[in-house]
Amino acid sequence: MKDQFYNYIQQLQDTITAKLESVDGKAKFQENLWQRPEGGGGRTRVIQNGNVFEKGGVNISAVHGELPKSMQHYFGVGNVDFFACGLSLVIHPKNPFVPTVHANWRYFEMYDKEGQIVDQWFGGGQDLTPYYLFDEDAKHFHSVCKRACDTHNPEFYPTYKKRCDEYFWNAHRNEARGVGGLFFDYCKQTDTMHMEDWYQFVTEVGDSFLEAYVPIVNRRKDLDYSQVQRDWQEIRRGRYVEFNLVHDKGTLFGLRTNGRIESILMSLPPHVQWRYDHQAEKGSEEERLIKVLMEPKQWV
Amino acid sequence: MKDQFYNYIQQLQDTITAKLESVDGKAKFQENLWQRPEGGGGRTRVIQNGNVFEKGGVNISAVHGELPKSMQHYFGVGNVDFFACGLSLVIHPKNPFVPTVHANWRYFEMYDKEGQIVDQWFGGGQDLTPYYLFDEDAKHFHSVCKRACDTHNPEFYPTYKKRCDEYFWNAHRNEARGVGGLFFDYCKQTDTMHMEDWYQFVTEVGDSFLEAYVPIVNRRKDLDYSQVQRDWQEIRRGRYVEFNLVHDKGTLFGLRTNGRIESILMSLPPHVQWRYDHQAEKGSEEERLIKVLMEPKQWV
Numbered sequence: 150m151k152d153q154f155y156n157y158i159q160q161l162q163d164t165i166t167a168k169l170e171s172v173d174g175k176a177k178f179q180e181n182l183w184q185r186p187e188g189g190g191g192r193t194r195v196i197q198n199g200n201v202f203e204k205g206g207v208n209i210s211a212v213h214g215e216l217p218k219s220m221q222h223y224f225g226v227g228n229v230d231f232f233a234c235g236l237s238l239v240i241h242p243k244n245p246f247v248p249t250v251h252a253n254w255r256y257f258e259m260y261d262k263e264g265q266i267v268d269q270w271f272g273g274g275q276d277l278t279p280y281y282l283f284d285e286d287a288k289h290f291h292s293v294c295k296r297a298c299d300t301h302n303p304e305f306y307p308t309y310k311k312r313c314d315e316y317f318w319n320a321h322r323n324e325a326r327g328v329g330g331l332f333f334d335y336c337k338q339t340d341t342m343h344m345e346d347w348y349q350f351v352t353e354v355g356d357s358f359l360e361a362y363v364p365i366v367n368r369r370k371d372l373d374y375s376q377v378q379r380d381w382q383e384i385r386r387g388r389y390v391e392f393n394l395v396h397d398k399g400t401l402f403g404l405r406t407n408g409r410i411e412s413i414l415m416s417l418p419p420h421v422q423w424r425y426d427h428q429a430e431k432g433s434e435e436e437r438l439i440k441v442l443m444e445p446k447q448w449v
Numbered sequence: 450m451k452d453q454f455y456n457y458i459q460q461l462q463d464t465i466t467a468k469l470e471s472v473d474g475k476a477k478f479q480e481n482l483w484q485r486p487e488g489g490g491g492r493t494r495v496i497q498n499g500n501v502f503e504k505g506g507v508n509i510s511a512v513h514g515e516l517p518k519s520m521q522h523y524f525g526v527g528n529v530d531f532f533a534c535g536l537s538l539v540i541h542p543k544n545p546f547v548p549t550v551h552a553n554w555r556y557f558e559m560y561d562k563e564g565q566i567v568d569q570w571f572g573g574g575q576d577l578t579p580y581y582l583f584d585e586d587a588k589h590f591h592s593v594c595k596r597a598c599d600t601h602n603p604e605f606y607p608t609y610k611k612r613c614d615e616y617f618w619n620a621h622r623n624e625a626r627g628v629g630g631l632f633f634d635y636c637k638q639t640d641t642m643h644m645e646d647w648y649q650f651v652t653e654v655g656d657s658f659l660e661a662y663v664p665i666v667n668r669r670k671d672l673d674y675s676q677v678q679r680d681w682q683e684i685r686r687g688r689y690v691e692f693n694l695v696h697d698k699g700t701l702f703g704l705r706t707n708g709r710i711e712s713i714l715m716s717l718p719p720h721v722q723w724r725y726d727h728q729a730e731k732g733s734e735e736e737r738l739i740k741v742l743m744e745p746k747q748w749v
Contacts, residue, residue, distance in 0.1 A: 181726070195725040204725065321704050387717070394694035395704075404621050404695075417687070417723035424719065425495040425504065426481070426711045 150269065150344055151211075151232055154256045154351075158209045158236040159192075161254075161355050165238065166194050166207050168359050172366055173199035178207065183409045188214035189232075193412040197419070201247070201370045205240035206415030212406060216259070219405045229267070230260040233406075236355070237399065239416040240362075245382035246369040248279035248286065248327070249389065250362050251416070253399060254355045269344060271351045272334035275358055276313055277365075278327030278389060280382040282438045284448075286365045287328045291448035293361035294331045294354070301350045302342075309333045314445040319392050324442040326392045330361075381435055384427055386418035393417065450569065450644055451511075451532055454556045454651075458509045458536040459492075461554075461655050465538065466494050466507050468659050472666055473499035478507065483709045488514035489532075493712040497719070501547070501670045505540035506715030512706060516559070519705045529567070530560040533706075536655070537699065539716040540662075545682035546669040548579035548586065548627070549689065550662050551716070553699060554655045569644060571651045572634035575658055576613055577665075578627030578689060580682040582738045584748075586665045587628045591748035593661035594631045594654070601650045602642075609633045614745040619692050624742040626692045630661075681735055684727055686718035693717065 166178045176199030184190035191210030196202050211234035221227060235255030242249065252275035259268040277290045291310070298305035313332035318325055331354060336347045393400050393416050403413035429435035466478045476499030484490035491510030496502050511534035521527060535555030542549065552575035559568040577590045591610070598605035613632035618625055631654060636647045693700050693716050703713035729735035 179725075197725055204723075206725070321710055390690060390721075391694060391714075394691060410621055411726045414691075414723065415725055419723060420683075421690075421721045421723070422719060423504075423714065423717035423721070425479075425497055425506070425715055 150348065151234065151256060151258060154271075154348060155209075155211050155234045157352055157355070158234065158254065162192065162194065162207055162209050162236055165359060166196075168363065169196065169202065169205070169207070169240070172363060172370075173201045175200040176202060181412075183412065185210075185212050185214075185407065185409070187407060188212060191409065191412055193409070193415065195415055199243070201242055201244070201366060203241050203243040204415075204419040205238070206412070207236070207238040207240075208412050208415065209236045210234065210408065210412070212408065217406055220402070223405075224259075226259065230264070232258040232260075235273070237416075238358075241386070241418045242366065242370065244370055244372060245280045245374050245378045246283075246372045247366050248277045248369075249386075249418070251276055251278070252355075252358050254351050256351075269337070270334070271336040271344075271347045273351055273354065274309065274313055274316075274330060274332035275354065275361060276317055276327055276330035276332070277362075278385075279438065280385045281378070281434055282328070282441060283365075283369070286368070287446075287448045289365060290328070290330060290361050293357050295449050297354045297357040298331070298350075300353065301346070305333075305350070306331075317392065318396075319388055320396065322388060322391070324388075324439065325445050326389060326442075328441065328448065329445060380422065383418075383420050383422040384424060386421045387423045390417055390421055450648065451534065451556060451558060454571075454648060455509075455511050455534045457652055457655070458534065458554065462492065462494065462507055462509050462536055465659060466496075468663065469496065469502065469505070469507070469540070472663060472670075473501045475500040476502060481712075483712065485510075485512050485514075485707065485709070487707060488512060491709065491712060493709065493715065495715055499543070501542055501544070501666060503541050503543040504715075504719040505538070506712070507536070507538040507540075508712050508715065509536045510534065510708065510712070512708065517706050520702070523705075524559075526559065530564070532558040532560075535573070537716075538658075541686070541718045542666065542670065544670055544672060545580045545674050545678045546583075546672045547666050548577045548669075549686075549718070551576055551578070552655075552658050554651050556651075569637070570634070571636040571644075571647045573651055573654065574609065574613055574616075574630060574632035575654065575661060576617055576627055576630035576632070577662075578685075579738065580685045581678070581734055582628070582741060583665075583669070586668070587746075587748045589665060590628070590630060590661050593657050595749050597654045597657040598631070598650075600653065601646070605633075605650070606631075617692065618696075619688055620696065622688060622691070624688075624739065625745050626689060626742075628741065628748065629745060680722060683718075683720050683722040684724060686721045687723045690717055690721055 178194040181193045189212035193208045195206045213232040216231040237253045254273035295306040309331040313329040478494040481493045489512035493508045495506045513532040516531045537553045554573035595606040609631040613629040616632045
């Protein structure tokens with residue numbers, strides 16, 4: 150399963166980076182291969198200063214070895230070996246009307262001293278962070294997520310949509326990071342879902358990513374915007390940074406397993422602002438966004 | 450002691466904000482009083498868009514009530530009442546040749562069910578974060594710190610200088626946040642240091658702040674700088690954000706005790722950049738700074 154899934158994410162990285170380059174029309178992804186001293190490594194691909202994409206990364210990694218102490222504590226296990234691989238992407242467009250997007254699909258194995266698998270699971274998801282809210286964009290993104298889920302189990306979309314809203318919650322701000330999407334973790338073998346079924350589900354979500362995001366980019370990338378709207382985007386990107394550095398378990402996992410810092414923190418936006426006590430104007434589009442973020446909606 | 454120290458930090462806030470306004474010559478501190486639902490509150494003063502200071506806060510707070518669960522765990526105590534007050538300041542100047550400065554002086558009490566003090570201590574410090582390194586500035590800052598310490602105990606400066614280097618360590622970057630200064634915590638009553646002696650020590654450090662920082666500001670605030678130097682400052686400010694959101698216990702304490710978010714996060718810089726895998730040029734001033742941050746120096 151680990152080879153099958155690692156092959157899949159390698160191909161998916163190629164597909165996604167090729168498509169995003171063609172949408173951008175100017176910038177190309179810069180590739181860095183890296184090795185983790187304790188075992189494994191990754192292929193980082195970053196795009197910067199494009200026509201459409203100001204900064205973004207579409208990274209894969211496969212790491213293995215002894216599970217670090219802090220992760221043993223986190224998973225509540227002893228001194229075991231592990232393997233983890235995944236694709237992580239974050240795209241920060243230049244135009245404030247184009248939402249930021251994040252996606253991640255990952256697979257994890259733990260072994261006993263004889264090298265037998267004692268636990269294995271998939272995880273992942275994809276979620277959208279608009280700076281200005283076009284309801285039709287949120288609906289489109291969620292529709293594609295729902296369609297990818299529904300083939301496998303009609304409960305998946307409502308369950309994983311809810312988990313996404315719960316996970317990407319900026320607790321100290323009392324608001325969601327964005328308008329959500331899907332989030333699932335610890336997808337383990339059951340009587341009805343074998344690992345191969347989970348593989349089919351996770352890869353169907355992975356395959357849906359470009360369809361979920363690219364039409365939104367194309368609709369919004371050429372809209373005119375003002376400096377005030379750009380400032381708002383940079384201020385809201387500050388919330389994105391706060392989530393990723395204070396709350397995000399993926400970032401924490403990367404830091405704790407001695408992943409490559411620049412690959413982990415590629416998720417941070419290129420230009421960010423923090424203004425003291427900045428408030429959206431009453432009745433404005435900016436205020437409407439905040440209200441939706443404070444009470445996640447059903448989009449489909 | 451709590452009244453005595455709270456009076457002190459109220460006056461120190463007035464002294465510091467008045468002096469910084471006079472150095473800036475344009476912007477004024479904006480004051481916000483806030484109340485904590487569970488008990489206490491604070492007086493936040495923030496300056497923005499000045500001639501010299503792009504963003505900064507000089508805040509006092511005094512909070513009390515039941516110690517929140519997460520802090521009970523942190524301190525290794527049960528369900529107790531607490532009182533905490535302190536002054537926290539972070540100043541982000543506009544000119545990349547003027548360092549960012551941070552300082553904090555605080556006092557903490559814990560009570561048993563009868564309201565008797567069962568534990569009490571002071572903590573605090575001050576530290577400097579340059580974007581371009583002028584050795585004489587680091588030496589000046591540390592000399593003032595040392596002088597404030599030496600009257601009380603010749604061991605204080607070397608001990609608290611070292612703790613500062615250890616505390617403001619951006620572990621995931623393998624570098625210090627800045628060139629350090631002083632950091633002390635859990636300053637409790639001993640045979641040779643009564644709480645009144647600690648009070649004298651902590652207030653002497655507090656009184657030394659303006660002398661430690663303002664001459665540096667005055668020397669550097671009118672130097673010409675290029676866009677490249679400004680970009681470098683904004684990129685390095687990214688490291689400041691990373692430290693405060695990933696590692697800083699003060700920020701964590703604020704978030705865990707339900708402090709006022711905008712007062713806690715006033716420490717975040719106004720404009721920040723993250724570029725993928727940005728490296729300082731070989732032999733440049735930027736590279737020299739990084740080398741010093743990777744191996745903290747003795748400045749006096």
